[in-house]
Amino acid sequence: MADRKQNNKNNRRRNNNNNDDDLNPRFRKIRKKVCVMCSNKDFELDYKNSEQLRKFINEKGKILPRRATGACAKHQRDITQAIKRARHIAILPYTQN
Numbered sequence: 001m002a003d004r005k006q007n008n009k010n011n012r013r014r015n016n017n018n019n020d021d022d023l024n025p026r027f028r029k030i031r032k033k034v035c036v037m038c039s040n041k042d043f044e045l046d047y048k049n050s051e052q053l054r055k056f057i058n059e060k061g062k063i064l065p066r067r068a069t070g071a072c073a074k075h076q077r078d079i080t081q082a083i084k085r086a087r088h089i090a091i092l093p094y095t096q097n
């Protein structure tokens with residue numbers, strides 16, 4: 001009995017993990033960004049597709065941080081790798097000006 005109660009509590013906590021911001025009134029209005037690649041299974045990151053990669057760099061050519069791209073850790077690593085490959089084959093710039 002006590003065990004089941006504990007389990008329910010744990011499950012609830014796990015389920016609410018994504019909505020932590022909702023609990024804090026200061027950040028209630030801010031929507032947590034969802035990773036584009038996790039939410040869209042058809043999205044294929046391609047280091048040869050400069051149009052696609054341009055969404056993940058700023059005007060200086062720097063790679064945007066996760067807080068800006070909204071990508072999960074795994075896909076942010078993929079994005080970084082793709083951008084670096086694209087730079088190497090001169091599809092994307094290392095720097096602007």
Ligand SMILES: [Zn+2]
Nearest residue numbers: 035038072075
């Ligand atoms: Zn992801």
